[in-house]
Amino acid sequence: MKKFTLSLKKSVFFSSCLVLCVFSGFNSAEEHTVTIQQLLTKYHDNDALGRDVKRFEINVTNTGFCRYRKVFNNGKQEYFAFNLSRLKSMDYYGNVERGELYLRTKNDDVIVQTRNDKKGDIDSMGTYLVIPLKNINVEQLNELSLNFKQVNESLLVASNK
Template identity: 35%
Template structure:
């Protein structure tokens, strides 16, 4: 006679939960294609970016492109624009820096001065420079979420031409 470790009702409940998690969380398999990581990366960046740290910000657009660039364009109320961009193949590290009660910082690092920073229509004069690190204000997040972005960038770095 075979005995079960779990009663039949508990087994059925566990199977139902696992099945439903597949519907809500995209299944249990990890992302494997470039497009899945790009789609996820775009969703992550747009959900996580915290524009509230800059009250004069009129609009922003942050994008992970199919050609593996992360780009951020910010437009301020007076017309000034800031533009950041780097190719993921130059990515070396991602740090999560705790900040205020609502906002933290993601610090992206590259191999050398690989991050483009430009300003347009700046009353103080336009800037065109390069940097090795880029601080992005983000809403509070868990460490597993940060780790998943690091995995995405590392995966895409290996795919970048």
């Protein structure tokens, strides 16, 4: 009976270790969205926006929404948002010092809103979002692209369930 109990304990121990190892090897969508938000915020180029911009906000949610908001000194606000499941491609135009990241969607999937503008409030749709970046190297751009793909895939799998 002691051999059976010892064998049972060993098998339970190894099984729980195996389960722990398997689940610790996978990154959740939440980890990818946090990484995307951190990279975009860290390398955002405030100088490219000009002195008229008081502040900006980049928010990537666990549900897969990417939001980019600019608030100008005169009170005007520009707001862009899209679901990462609609992301088609990511293009970077520029060099290590300064460039623009284009996040392109499959159709008119980017919500574009302008508030407190002299021309009036405008709501429209677009096919891409442009985020100015600076001091970002190829490895970081590749990491960003990989995280976008991981989130996109996990959102598509979740939507098909």
